[in-house]
Amino acid sequence: MAVTVLITDQNLNVQGYPIDGWTSLDVTRKFNEPASGTVVLPARPEVLAQIVEGNRLRVIRDGQVWCAGPMEVPREIEMGYGGGEGSAEPQPGKVTINFTDDLGRIAGYFTWPNPAVAWTLQPISTWRQITATNAEVIIRTLVDESCGPSALAARRIPSFGLGALASVGTTTSVQTRFEGLLDVCRRVAIDGDGLGFRTREDADQIVFEVYGPSDLTATARFSFGLGNLRYLRAKISAPTVTHALIAGTEDDTTGARTFVEVADSAAASNWYRVEKFVDGSAANDTNGELTQAGNEEIAGGAAPVELATVTVDVPDRPGQPGMIAGRDFDLGDRVTVALPTGLEVADLVRSIHLQATPKGGEYVTSLIGSSEATTDLQTVKLVRELGRRLGRLAAR
Numbered sequence: 001m002a003v004t005v006l007i008t009d010q011n012l013n014v015q016g017y018p019i020d021g022w023t024s025l026d027v028t029r030k031f032n033e034p035a036s037g038t039v040v041l042p043a044r045p046e047v048l049a050q051i052v053e054g055n056r057l058r059v060i061r062d063g064q065v066w067c068a069g070p071m072e073v074p075r076e077i078e079m080g081y082g083g084g085e086g087s088a089e090p091q092p093g094k095v096t097i098n099f100t101d102d103l104g105r106i107a108g109y110f111t112w113p114n115p116a117v118a119w120t121l122q123p124i125s126t127w128r129q130i131t132a133t134n135a136e137v138i139i140r141t142l143v144d145e146s147c148g149p150s151a152l153a154a155r156r157i158p159s160f161g162l163g164a165l166a167s168v169g170t171t172t173s174v175q176t177r178f179e180g181l182l183d184v185c186r187r188v189a190i191d192g193d194g195l196g197f198r199t200r201e202d203a204d205q206i207v208f209e210v211y212g213p214s215d216l217t218a219t220a221r222f223s224f225g226l227g228n229l230r231y232l233r234a235k236i237s238a239p240t241v242t243h244a245l246i247a248g249t250e251d252d253t254t255g256a257r258t259f260v261e262v263a264d265s266a267a268a269s270n271w272y273r274v275e276k277f278v279d280g281s282a283a284n285d286t287n288g289e290l291t292q293a294g295n296e297e298i299a300g301g302a303a304p305v306e307l308a309t310v311t312v313d314v315p316d317r318p319g320q321p322g323m324i325a326g327r328d329f330d331l332g333d334r335v336t337v338a339l340p341t342g343l344e345v346a347d348l349v350r351s352i353h354l355q356a357t358p359k360g361g362e363y364v365t366s367l368i369g370s371s372e373a374t375t376d377l378q379t380v381k382l383v384r385e386l387g388r389r390l391g392r393l394a395a396r
Helices: 135-147 181-191 265-270 289-301 377-395
Strands: 003-008 024-030 033-042 056-061 064-078 094-099 128-134 160-162 171-176 196-202 205-211 229-236 243-247 259-263 275-279 305-312 334-338 344-357 361-369
Touching: 024 064, 033 056, 033 064, 056 094, 064 196, 128 135, 135 160, 135 171, 135 181, 135 205, 171 181, 171 289, 181 196, 181 289, 229 334, 243 289, 259 289, 275 289
Parallel strands: 160 205, 243 275
Antiparallel strands: 003 056, 024 033, 024 344, 033 094, 056 064, 064 094, 128 171, 196 205, 229 305, 243 259, 305 361, 334 344, 344 361
16 A cells, blocks of 8 residues: 655645655554654755644555644754765755644644633633533534634634534533543543544544444454454453542532442452442532443443453455454444454454555554553553642632
């Protein structure tokens, strides 16, 4: 498959011919998180003229946009002297660019209590609340009012809009203030039936959309025998929580406090009961905030199987279809991994990693597994919980 690298401005206008002479490309797309990538280009004048602050990088794979977004580190230049043999780096040298996708832009925002008014006019002791609403609609609303067409002019991302409504997800609620926008979106996505969200380029516009990942467990299968599984680590362990015990904030006047219990009865029956106290963020559960907090704890601690894998793309062969990332499965889809013991485990595609060089071709790997096995979950949860607590303190 062919890979093309282009530079565009913030309005998605291509700034020149496709970059010729790039030497390496490394980009990882992630489920519900910003992508990360690097590309090494020749430091020729016509290339450097395109690499200016605010411009974007677009990677096209097999005719389709694979990843596109802002350049975070647009210029890291290395050059030698004189060129030719004996030079530390032959002329014209090289420039390394670090880039992300447009979820990286959205990650730079946080939730305001009242996004319709200026920062200096934000209300005291007020939360941004959306209650009893479809999860997709909540996520779209939060993004739209923060950085989309409905946001204050100064907060809008150029050439940014919302895609068509996918009509996915379940009903939930959200209460937030001064939290990272993507953190809140992820929380709603989990509680709204495991939704995904992403950005893509559509003509001259950056489109944000929410989607329902597909269940491909019957068709997207990975094993050492099929040749599309390169690494596997599996751990079966007891759940870290089966009963989340949530306590709402104590009322300053009456001292009343709402208590809610969320349980995974199946996990408790298969293993044993494990309780965890959860500091809630509201005085009652009228809008489901405490139940939502409990669902997060259960989702993060009740799965007994931790799976981390690395798969590789397998091309089509005569009479034998291959398995290609982005074509046969994508981020967030549920696929099947066959363990050497005969056990089969279904889990999510967490990231897809593309590495390419002009001479060596491309190498694509996918990481499938639980978040516990693929990220430092406890640290991430601690940081996000700290953010919620700071928001609560600011609201008092």
